[in-house]
Amino acid sequence: MLLRTARPDDAAEVVALRATVYPYLVRGVASTRQMIAEPPDGGWTAFVAEDEGRVVGWASAFRNTTTSEADFGEISLLHVHPDRRGRGIGSALFDAAREHLTGLGVHRVRTWAQTGSLDFARTHGFEPSREVRYSALDTRLAPPAPAAPPGVTVVPLSALDVRAVYEADIAASADEPGDVPKDATSFDTWRYEVWDNLGLDRDASTAARDGSEIVAFTLVKRDGERMWSDMTATLPGHRGRGLARLVKAVALHRAAERGATMAYTSNDETNAPMLAVNARLGYQPVGAQWSCLGTLR
Numbered sequence: 587m588l589l590r591t592a593r594p595d596d597a598a599e600v601v602a603l604r605a606t607v608y609p610y611l612v613r614g615v616a617s618t619r620q621m622i623a624e625p626p627d628g629g630w631t632a633f634v635a636e637d638e639g640r641v642v643g644w645a646s647a648f649r650n651t652t653t654s655e656a657d658f659g660e661i662s663l664l665h666v667h668p669d670r671r672g673r674g675i676g677s678a679l680f681d682a683a684r685e686h687l688t689g690l691g692v693h694r695v696r697t698w699a700q701t702g703s704l705d706f707a708r709t710h711g712f713e714p715s716r717e718v719r720y721s722a723l724d725t726r727l728a729p730p731a732p733a734a735p736p737g738v739t740v741v742p743l744s745a746l747d748v749r750a751v752y753e754a755d756i757a758a759s760a761d762e763p764g765d766v767p768k769d770a771t772s773f774d775t776w777r778y779e780v781w782d783n784l785g786l787d788r789d790a791s792t793a794a795r796d797g798s799e800i801v802a803f804t805l806v807k808r809d810g811e812r813m814w815s816d817m818t819a820t821l822p823g824h825r826g827r828g829l830a831r832l833v834k835a836v837a838l839h840r841a842a843e844r845g846a847t848m849a850y851t852s853n854d855e856t857n858a859p860m861l862a863v864n865a866r867l868g869y870q871p872v873g874a875q876w877s878c879l880g881t882l883r
Contacts (some may be wrong), residue, residue: 589678592632592644594623599641600634601809607665610720610850610872614809617785627651627775628659629690633682635666635675642667643675647683649690651775653766659692680710688882695882696765698875712880715765717855721869725813725842725849728867731835734794735827738801740836743791746800751793752776754800758819763854765877780816785809790841792833802829804837813841815851818860831863838867 592600597619604611622632628649635643645664649656661683666675687695696715699707704714734740743751752773759768780786785807793803804818815837820829838849851869853860 587642587673587675587678588636589633589682590636592622592634592646594619596634596641597622600644603641603644603665603667604663606667608663608873610722610852611663612785612807612809612812612814612850614785617783617807617809620784624778626778627772629686631686633679635670635679637670637675642670643679645679645683647686649687649692650696650766652768652771654770655694655766657691657693658766659687659690659695661687661695661697664697676706677710684882693882695880697878697880699878700873700875704876704878707876707878707880710880711883712878714876715879716763716877718852718875718877719855719861719871720850720852720873720875721864722872723838723849723864723867723869725838725846728835728838728842728849731839732828732832734832735829737796738827738829738832739795740833741793741795742789742840743786743793743803743805744788746793748777748781749773750800751781751803754793754803754821755780755817755819758803758821759817761822762819763856765879780805783807785814786816787813787841787844790837790844790846792837792840794829794833796824802833804830804833806837806841808841808844808846811845811847813846813849815849818851818863825859830860831866834863835867 597615628651630648632646643666646662649659787806787808790806801824802820805816807814
């Protein structure tokens with residue numbers, strides 16, 4: 587087994603591995619290659635485990651730049667192919683990620699674990715914090731979009747100014763459930779991770795405007811026939827009007843018209859309003875992960 591830093595040419599194998607372990611996650615080859623070749627802020631790096639010339643393990647590590655808590659970092663999506671588990675590959679990836687984060691001055695770390703991997707997380711000093719639930723929907727079964735409230739218009743993201751979308755996202759996500767406050771996302775970081783992401787479908791992504799103000803939106807990322815609802819939110823002061831369901835329903839139909847057949851999304855276990863929206867749209871549970879918190883020693 588060879589452990590090394592990920593290279594852009596690994597993208598196809600990384601995506602295939604992720605689809606095996608996390609069939610409900612959506613990130614295509616092009617956007618994965620972009621992420622490796624032009625890494626995000628926060629000292630982002632990724633490691634792969636290679637066995638007999640095949641990528642069989644992955645982990646990325648970085649300082650979280652969306653929060654003002656400067657010593658908070660992440661080990662993201664550490665996973666090993668089911669056929670290669672029990673050989674120490676996961677621990678080797680963890681050690682490489684931990685060493686990288688230590689060099690960045692990170693002290694507190696979040697990682698993510700499927701229910702069956704919680705023992706591995708605990709063995710490495712992490713405890714479960716929050717459950718994230720994943721759901722899926724055949725886009726052909728999406729219900730018709732509800733009528734927009736008076737004064738509200740629905741437009742694709744491609745018709746909007748990038749700065750306005752950023753400001754709406756920041757305002758809407760200020761109280762998003764999570765382990766740390768999401769209060770430090772710069773425009774450059776957001777533009778890299780969201781607007782310039784090669785997987786973002788700006789025509790399927792949908793916003794609701796009340797007059798000229800963006801009051802709700804949903805972001806759609808695509809990988810061929812699969813789509814991911816990356817963020818759906820309503821701005822404070824406009825909640826309770828059915829706007830999240832409106833934009834998400836419109837986005838599902840637009841994505842279906844553009845070739846998407848399966849839609850996936852995730853929600854924090856405490857986000858009852860969005861869980862209810864997804865249930866009304868027909869999403870069905872397909873998996874769960876736990877955020878797990880620990881400190882580097």
